[in-house]
Amino acid sequence: MKEVGSNFFGVENVDDLPFAKADELVTAVVDANDYVEAKMAAMRAHATQIELDGPFFALSNQLGLQVWGNEFYSxxxxxAHAPFNNEGRETDLFAGVNL
Structure with a gap:
């Protein structure tokens, strides 16, 4: 994005993004690849909250869609409860939940 004269979300460094967390604080990764198209359609439906021509959708091409395929949680x-991925992170947010 810098090459086209844009800074992503108004910050120079990805570490300055207000919604980003350090990798070591991420304890769960959920595969949501089956829902990427629906997620993108839902975000596009909220054009008053997300600029369709802004940086949020700059990665919404086929390559960029891979970015939206995983959901990260702390x-x-x-x-934490199994199952875990090869990095030791949970992959099922409801594992170990007893009601």
């Missing part, structure tokens, strides 16, 4: 309370 456990703030309780214990």
């Amino acid at each position: 456990l703030v309370k309780g214990d």
